[in-house]
Amino acid sequence: MPxxxxxxxxxxxxxxxxxxxTRQRPVGIPRHGVTRVVMLSxxxxxxxxxxxREAIRTEDLDDETLDAIRKAQPGKRSREAGRRLADPSAG
Structure with a gap:
């Protein structure tokens, strides 16, 4: 649980x-030990x-969508961010 x-x-x-x-954070409501509902403001x-956007489980995705995700390549900004994380001194 988050x-x-x-x-x-x-x-x-x-x-x-x-x-x-009155809670400022989301409230999870479990049933039988599993949080099934979340209340938020x-x-x-x-x-x-x-x-x-919609949150879905990977188990609910079709094979075509899963394959597209597996084959996806990071964009230029993501690659640059990855290089900076790997070597912070490279700036």
Whole structure:
């Protein structure tokens, strides 16, 4: 579970709703020991929606998409950043 996530048991969410709503961090709600739902602020939700991205599991990707990811090459900026990380003195 990500460090910034607060975990609240599903049965406690209703009892602790006011507490949950005042949290500044996302709140994970586990069921049977596995976090299944994450509550976050409307502001954070809207920020994520604006990014237009969707989080999915690699197991849910089709073979064509997985193959494209495997064959992807880093862009120029990524290669330069990689070189700087490998040798900070190279500037």
């Amino acid at each position: 460090e910034s996530l607060i975990e609240v048991a599903a049965k406690d969410v209703a009892n602790r709703l006011a507490f949950t709503l 409307l502001k954070e939700y809207e920020r994520l929606k604006r990014r237009g």
